[in-house]
Structures are given as C-alpha cells and as structure tokens.
Amino acid sequence: xxxxxxxxxxxxxxxxxxxxxxxxxxxxxxxxxxxxxxxxxxxxxxxxxxxxxxxxxxxxxxxxxxxxxxxxxxxxxxxxxxxxxxxxxxxxxxxxxxxxxxxxxxxxxxxxxxxxxxxxxxxxxxxxxxxxxxxxxxxxxxxxxx
Amino acid sequence: xxxxxxxxxxxxxxxxxxxxxxxxxxxxxxxxxxxxxxxxxxxxxxxxxxxxxxxxxxxxxxxxxxxxxxxxxxxxxxxxxxxxxxxxxxxxxxxxxxxxxxxxxxxxxxxxxxxxxxxxxxxxxxxxxxxxxxxxxxxxxxxxxx
DNA sequence: CCGGATAATGCAATTCATATGCAACAAGCG
DNA sequence: CGCTTGTTGCATATGAATTGCATTATCCGG
Numbered sequence: 001x002x003x004x005x006x007x008x009x010x011x012x013x014x015x016x017x018x019x020x021x022x023x024x025x026x027x028x029x030x031x032x033x034x035x036x037x038x039x040x041x042x043x044x045x046x047x048x049x050x051x052x053x054x055x056x057x058x059x060x061x062x063x064x065x066x067x068x069x070x071x072x073x074x075x076x077x078x079x080x081x082x083x084x085x086x087x088x089x090x091x092x093x094x095x096x097x098x099x100x101x102x103x104x105x106x107x108x109x110x111x112x113x114x115x116x117x118x119x120x121x122x123x124x125x126x127x128x129x130x131x132x133x134x135x136x137x138x139x140x141x142x143x144x145x146x
Numbered sequence: 147x148x149x150x151x152x153x154x155x156x157x158x159x160x161x162x163x164x165x166x167x168x169x170x171x172x173x174x175x176x177x178x179x180x181x182x183x184x185x186x187x188x189x190x191x192x193x194x195x196x197x198x199x200x201x202x203x204x205x206x207x208x209x210x211x212x213x214x215x216x217x218x219x220x221x222x223x224x225x226x227x228x229x230x231x232x233x234x235x236x237x238x239x240x241x242x243x244x245x246x247x248x249x250x251x252x253x254x255x256x257x258x259x260x261x262x263x264x265x266x267x268x269x270x271x272x273x274x275x276x277x278x279x280x281x282x283x284x285x286x287x288x289x290x291x292x
Numbered sequence: 293c294c295g296g297a298t299a300a301t302g303c304a305a306t307t308c309a310t311a312t313g314c315a316a317c318a319a320g321c322g
Numbered sequence: 323c324g325c326t327t328g329t330t331g332c333a334t335a336t337g338a339a340t341t342g343c344a345t346t347a348t349c350c351g352g
Contacts, residue, residue: 087257089262100252103249106252107271109246110271114233114275115276116275116276118272123267124209125253125257126264127257127263127266128265129260129262130262
C-alpha cells in the first residue's frame with residue numbers, strides 16, 4: 001500500500017524539472033522544459049501531478065496571483081531550500097527573495113493572538129526597486145502619478 | 147479631459163455594491179447583488195470596470211489565490227477602511243482580518259534593506275482556528291503533517 | 293438646451309488555464 | 323508471469339476573463 005501513489009517515470013521527471021527550474025515557473029514551463037529534454041508529457045499529466053507535488057512539500061504555489069505567464073499559476077521548488085518570501089518590483093517585475101526571522105516571529109504572534117495555530121503564510125511585498133527608482137518613470141505602470 | 151473615464155450609472159452602482167459587499171466578493175457576486183437590487187448589468191461591464199475600481203483604490207484584489215468562488219478572483223472594498231491583512235483557517239475557511247503595526251514596520255524595514263520603496267503588500271497567514279483545533283481532526287485537509 | 297465626438301455597454305464569440313470521461317497502459321504485488 | 327489498480331493521453335468540457343462590433347449614453351462646446 002503506497003502512501004500517495006506510484007513512482008512513475010513521469011513523476012520522477014516532474015520532480016527533476018521542478019528542482020531544475022527552482023525559482024518561479026508555470027505548469028507550461030515544466031512541459032516545455034521536459035520537452036526540451038526529450039520527455040514528452042501531456043499537460044493533463046502535469047496538472048494532475050501538481051497537487052501531489054505541492055502536497056508532498058516539494059513545490060508550492062507562489063502568491064504572485066497570476067502575473068507571470070499568461071495568467072497561469074506559478075510555483076516554486078521549496079524542498080530542501082530555506083523558507084523565504086518575496087519582494088516584487090512593480091515596474092520591472094524583478095523578484096527578490098528574502099527571509100527575515102523577526103517577521104516570522106511576529107506572524108506567529110499575530111496568529112496566536114487570534115487563537116490560530118499557524119501553518120504557513122504568503123507574504124509578498126510590492127514596491128519599486130532601486131534601479132527603477134533611479135531610472136525615472138520610464139516604464140510608468142499606473143499612469144496616474146498620484 | 148476626464149482623468150479616468152465617464153461617470154455612468156453603472157459605475158456608481160458598482161461603487162455602491164463594492165461598498166455594500168465590503169468583505170470578500172467575486173465579480174459574480176457583484177452582478178448577483180446588482181441584479182437583486184434591480185440593476186441588470188453584464189459581466190463584461192463589471193470586468194471592464196474592475197481595473198478602474200482597483201486603480202482608483204476603491205477595491206483591491208485579495209490574495210486568496212482563487213479559493214472563494216469557483217476559481218474566480220476575489221476583491222474587497224478598501225476605500226475609507228483601515229488597512230488589514232488576513233488570517234485564513236485551512237479547515238473551515240474562516241477569514242479573520244487583522245492589522246498589526248509592528249508587522250508593517252518590519253516590512254518597511256525589509257524593503258528598505260533591499261533598496262525597495264514599498265508600495266503595498268499581500269500577507270496571508272494560513273493556519274487552524276481555535277474552533278477547528280478543538281473540533282478535532284474532522285476535516286483533515288493536508289494529510290502530510292510536514 | 294442641442295448635437296456631435298467619443299467612451300461605455302451588451303451581446304456573442306473567443307481565448308486560455310484547468311478539469312474530466314474514457315480507453316489504453318504500466319507499476320506494484322503475489 | 324499475470325492480475326489489480328493507479329496513471330497517462332487524448333479529446334472534450336468547464337468556467338473565468340477578454341475582445342470585436344454595433345448600439346447607446348455621457349460629456350462638452352456651441
């Protein structure tokens with residue numbers, strides 16, 4: 001009796017690409033990478049295996065609510081990597097990973113205050129990176145300078 | 147020369163419902179509420195006006211990555227309301243709003259350290275609320291205890 | 293107060309990510 | 323080695339969000 005499923009070639013392959021892609025990728029990215037490596041795989045299979053991968057703690061959905069590819073969900077490989085959150089530049093889309101213990105501690109504190117046992121969190125800081133701030137309002141996003 | 151568009155009845159109506167619904171609603175919720183109030187409105191119109199509303203700071207997209215309705219984006223009314231973040235119970239789906247200044251301060255700090263000018267953030271704490279913790283492992287969700 | 297320029301709306305049809313039914317197939321177990 | 327059961331692929335379905343086009347309403351100048 002297997003715990004979560006059978007160990008198939010496809011799953012091994014998915015494990016590999018998720019690890020290889022690491023940063024922030026979409027299901028489509030996985031397929032493309034696999035295809036480039038010679039392993040053809042149907043999107044269906046990828047989609048069907050994503051829950052298993054996330055459930056197993058191999059990857060997790062990033063909170064960039066569909067900004068990356070064409071509205072596709074983005075994931076990142078987390079297994080064996082230290083936890084981190086993200087800073088996102090609104091202008092250039094640059095993503096910076098950071099981790100800050102004090103922040104985590106405070107989050108625990110908040111959860112405790114509300115009677116919650118904290119399991120995980122999604123934190124995304126949105127701002128303007130130094131380069132873009134210096135570069136001036138070149139790629140002005142909002143339009144309204146407020 | 148108008149700044150952002152014309153003031154139409156539909157937009158006023160959307161303003162109202164967003165304010166009325168307040169908490170966490172989907173575009174579909176807006177349509178349904180409007181319909182209940184006698185104002186028929188096409189989804190197209192709602193979708194086309196959402197960017198205007200968010201751009202104007204009336205509403206914002208919540209970060210619950212499509213969990214609410216059937217995968218639809220959720221929004222909340224923020225104009226004139228104090229900023230807050232969310233605690234989400236993984237079992238019962240309960241959403242608790244909170245705000246914690248120290249947390250905001252630390253986020254500013256993180257951004258500064260990385261040379262970012264912070265504009266906004268999304269923070270969502272995921273855990274198990276007191277009720278569900280007491281209620282026992284009734285609706286066990288994850289399975290893998292990490 | 294009116295009439296034209298132009299943006300907003302509704303409808304239908306489209307796009308795109310993700311899910312599902314079903315038949316073929318492969319992994320694991322005896 | 324053969325059976326059971328989970329997995330894969332294909333085609334198709336779903337459902338949110340977007341777009342083209344004709345119609346209508348808003349704004350603005352007269």
